[in-house]
Amino acid sequence: MQTEEMRLDGNAAAGMLADVFARDTTAAAATCAGCGTIAPLGALLEYGQGMGVILRCGKCDGAVLRIVRTPGRLRVDLTGVVFLVIPE
Amino acid sequence: MTPVRLEWQVSKVVDVRHETDRARTLVLDVPAWSGHRAGQHLDVRLVAEDGYRAERSYSIASAPEATNVELTIERLDDGEVSPYLCDVLHPGDGLEVRGPIGGYFVWTTMESGPLLLVAGGSGIVPLMAMLRHRSRADATTRASAPVRLLYSARTWADVIYKDELKKLTDDTTASIAYTLTREKSANAPGSRRRVDRALLEETAWPASDMPNVFVCGPTPFTESVASLLVELGHAPSNVRTERFGPTG
Numbered sequence: 001m002q003t004e005e006m007r008l009d010g011n012a013a014a015g016m017l018a019d020v021f022a023r024d025t026t027a028a029a030a031t032c033a034g035c036g037t038i039a040p041l042g043a044l045l046e047y048g049q050g051m052g053v054i055l056r057c058g059k060c061d062g063a064v065l066r067i068v069r070t071p072g073r074l075r076v077d078l079t080g081v082v083f084l085v086i087p088e
Numbered sequence: 089m090t091p092v093r094l095e096w097q098v099s100k101v102v103d104v105r106h107e108t109d110r111a112r113t114l115v116l117d118v119p120a121w122s123g124h125r126a127g128q129h130l131d132v133r134l135v136a137e138d139g140y141r142a143e144r145s146y147s148i149a150s151a152p153e154a155t156n157v158e159l160t161i162e163r164l165d166d167g168e169v170s171p172y173l174c175d176v177l178h179p180g181d182g183l184e185v186r187g188p189i190g191g192y193f194v195w196t197t198m199e200s201g202p203l204l205l206v207a208g209g210s211g212i213v214p215l216m217a218m219l220r221h222r223s224r225a226d227a228t229t230r231a232s233a234p235v236r237l238l239y240s241a242r243t244w245a246d247v248i249y250k251d252e253l254k255k256l257t258d259d260t261t262a263s264i265a266y267t268l269t270r271e272k273s274a275n276a277p278g279s280r281r282r283v284d285r286a287l288l289e290e291t292a293w294p295a296s297d298m299p300n301v302f303v304c305g306p307t308p309f310t311e312s313v314a315s316l317l318v319e320l321g322h323a324p325s326n327v328r329t330e331r332f333g334p335t336g
Contacts, residue, residue: 007307007331007333008307008331008332008333009329009330009331010192011129011145011190011192011193011330011331012145012331012332012333014129014145014189014190015094015131015143015145015186015187015189018094018189019094024189024190024191025191026189026190026191026192026193027191027192027194040192041192042190042191042192042193042330043192043328043329087191
């Protein structure tokens with residue numbers, strides 16, 4: 001399977017994002033720590049499903065957000081996002 | 089509006105509709121349904137007897153105004169979930185779901201201005217929810233959001249919702265253009281090529297009309313169409329995309 005075919009977008013991670021943030025965040029604007037690009041989480045490139053997801057910046061390909069589900073734990077790496085604006 | 093926590097619940101299949109040789113619509117009665125917006129999706133979870141779980145996200149096809157929640161599923165032969173949903177589920181069966189999910193790839197009649205929808209294959213599903221939602225609005229609201237749909241499918245037989253699309257676009261404020269990439273018959277409607285720059289120039293609202301754009305299809309389709317639209321002058325923030333993948 002080619003990587004391009006496996007790549008989805010943050011919309012596909014909406015369920016897992018809701019597990020973390022307890023609300024919908026696909027429309028939330030995330031500022032990438034790598035290049036400063038601001039994009040909705042739903043528009044970021046999404047790799048992998050099942051155990052976890054990585055959302056990558058469409059501009060610099062940096063990992064903006066990582067979520068991994070391990071038994072009894074959700075592990076979240078937010079080092080790639082400097083700012084997150086969540087609409088209410 | 090969004091539930092504090094998304095809970096799994098068991099919905100009931102009330103009807104199964106044949107759409108095409110590869111697509112079925114599941115009509116679901118979801119007991120604790122908070123209501124959805126057009127473009128949102130639903131997570132489906134299957135649990136095997138040995139505890140193995142598979143989850144997939146499917147776009148909601150029905151209008152927010154409809155009584156039941158409808159999912160149109162394309163059967164992917166090597167998929168884990170879609171063959172079960174398409175071939176095994178029958179009316180009366182239960183199906184574990186949670187949702188609605190998503191707030192980015194969403195359109196409501198509150199967003200006026202021209203609407204451009206570009207579908208690749210079963211990418212039509214969330215766009216159909218938008219068209220159905222729009223069709224429930226009054227004439228003034230519909231006139232304030234004129235819509236053009238460009239629908240790319242392999243063949244005419246693969247086009248989902250044909251009859252309903254004809255009815256929905258039987259209106260001066262709604263139009264549809266088809267392009268069929270592998271159709272052999274000269275009698276089938278539409279163009280015979282992939283969505284390219286010229287086809288978008290012919291069928292889409294020009295960038296100067298500042299339409300709200302929604303593109304949904306397989307990843308290569310969606311990225312190619314979105315890039316072409318930006319080249320044609322559409323603001324990237326007005327072009328909302330949803331990619332779907334090969335794991336069914």
